[in-house]
Amino acid sequence: MPELPEVETIRRDLEPLVVGRRITGVEVDPGTLRLLAGVPLETLRAGLIGRTIRSLGRRGKYLLFELDDGRWFVVHLRMTGRLVWRERSAPPEPFERAVIQFDDGHDLRWSDIRKFGTWRLHASAAEVIERLGPEPIDADLTPRQFRAVLAGRTAPVKAVLLDQRRFAGLGNIYVDEALYAARVRPDTPAGELSAAAADRLFRACREVLERGIAHRGASFRDYVDGQGNEGRQHMFVQVFRRTGKPCYACGTPIERIIVGGRATHFCPRCQKRARRRAGAPRETRRAG
Ligand code: ZN
Numbered sequence: 523m524p525e526l527p528e529v530e531t532i533r534r535d536l537e538p539l540v541v542g543r544r545i546t547g548v549e550v551d552p553g554t555l556r557l558l559a560g561v562p563l564e565t566l567r568a569g570l571i572g573r574t575i576r577s578l579g580r581r582g583k584y585l586l587f588e589l590d591d592g593r594w595f596v597v598h599l600r601m602t603g604r605l606v607w608r609e610r611s612a613p614p615e616p617f618e619r620a621v622i623q624f625d626d627g628h629d630l631r632w633s634d635i636r637k638f639g640t641w642r643l644h645a646s647a648a649e650v651i652e653r654l655g656p657e658p659i660d661a662d663l664t665p666r667q668f669r670a671v672l673a674g675r676t677a678p679v680k681a682v683l684l685d686q687r688r689f690a691g692l693g694n695i696y697v698d699e700a701l702y703a704a705r706v707r708p709d710t711p712a713g714e715l716s717a718a719a720a721d722r723l724f725r726a727c728r729e730v731l732e733r734g735i736a737h738r739g740a741s742f743r744d745y746v747d748g749q750g751n752e753g754r755q756h757m758f759v760q761v762f763r764r765t766g767k768p769c770y771a772c773g774t775p776i777e778r779i780i781v782g783g784r785a786t787h788f789c790p791r792c793q794k795r796a797r798r799r800a801g802a803p804r805e806t807r808r809a810g
Contacts, residue, residue, distance in 0.1 A: 524599045526657065526691030527734030527755065528745045529583050532605060535748025537578045539607050540587070540624065544574045547623035554619040554634065557641050569643045570595060570622065579647070582654045582690030586647050594644045602744040603639030606631045615750070635744065654690035658727035668724040672712040679715060680708035681782030683727070692727065695740055695755075695762045698787045700726040702761045707793040708786045709779065733758070761787040 524532075548567045550557060558566055570589075579586040585605070587595040597605060606615055610627050620632035620641075632639070644650060655671065656663045671688050672679065682688050683697045692700070701708050703726035706719055715723065739745055739753030742763065746752055760770055765778040769789040779786050 523601050523693050524603070524739070524745050525583060525693035525696050525734070526580075526659070526731050527696070527737075528739035528747075528753065529580055529585060529599065529691075530735050531739045531753060532599075532748045533578055533580045533585055536585075536605070536607060536630070539628070539748070540575045540578055540630070542574065543628075544625040545570045545572065545622055546625050547571065548621070549623075550620040551618075554637055556637055557620060557632070557634070557639060559640050559642060561642070566641065566643065569593065581647070581651050582657065582686055583693070584650050586650065588647070592645075594647050594650070596640075596642045596644050596647075596650055598640045600634075600638035600640065601636040602634055604631075604633040604744065604746055604750075605748065606633070606746065606750045607748055608750075654686055655688045657691045657731075658689055658724065659691070659731050665721050665724050669717060669720040672715055672720055675712035677712055678709045678781050679706060679712040679723070680784070680786060682712040684782060684784065689727075691731065694784050694786075695742070695759065696727070696730045696734060698762045699730045699760055702788060702793060703730060705792050705794075707795045708781045708788050710795055761789060763787065 548570050550563050555563065573589040573591060575587055576590050577588040579588065583598060585597040589595060599605070604615070608629050608631050610623065610629055615631045615633045617633040617635050618631050619634050622630040672682060675682055680697055680701060683692050698708065700723060704719065704723040706715065706723055734740060734755045737753055737755035737758060738747055740755035740759070741752035742756050761776050764776045765787060766775050768774065769776055769792060772789065772791050774789055774791040776787055777790050
């Protein structure tokens with residue numbers, strides 16, 4: 523599933539191509555009208571055709587196309603959505619379901635095998651952003667603010683990191699990688715992390731997201747960038763989908779458990795459970 527680094531890569535690819543371009547057509551396959559979340563296709567057409575893209579932003583995993591009438595066209599790729607820039611004469615993409623046509627003879631082609639993606643029109647970007655927590659890579663997010671979100675929560679720390687209302691942009695791949703880098707066991711209750719462990723986790727979240735962007739995203743299955751090419755981040759993962767393979771740090775086989783309903787990968791030796799803070803508060807011990 524595309525997470526912050528994948529969506530940001532697409533945004534950076536598409537921004538110079540779509541900004542200033544006028545939308546001349548919108549087509550959606552009748553079998554995929556779920557994309558519009560109940561809004562009639564004619565309503566979307568009326569809202570988009572003739573509009574010029576003023577900017578292309580992103581928040582969390584949402585792409586935010588600002589239109590010249592002040593409204594926002596908001597795209598979420600969900601599980602398998604792809605948005606690829608092509609010349610109008612190019613052959614259809616695999617599993618192509620919808621297209622937005624532009625005045626310079628190019629299309630944005632939408633493919634989505636699982637059909638969970640969404641296209642929506644919003645009166646303001648705030649309608650989307652207000653529901654989301656801060657991004658770990660926000661320049662003004664402090665370690666103290668990060669710790670405050672975890673504090674007092676009994677849910678597994680992984681579940682808190684995945685909850686877009688707490689933090690925006692993280693998904694299964696980058697959460698597993700950040701917890702490994704921070705040496706925090708994924709099923710540790712969030713409120714039981716020591717301040718030192720929470721600070722390590724904050725830095726790790728930033729680092730894995732920034733590295734993911736630098737590697738243009740992770741292409742385990744369906745993700746491609748705005749030009750249809752795969753990213754490279756999947757070649758650098760430490761634990762994600764490495765079940766049974768040796769930890770790069772200690773050689774212990776990586777384990778797979780379910781946390782918060784999601785497949786979760788971790789090293790049982792490097793990521794020991796934090797000690798409860800009864801009595802002397804203790805740092806999560808490093809193995810070895
Ligand atoms: Zn290990």
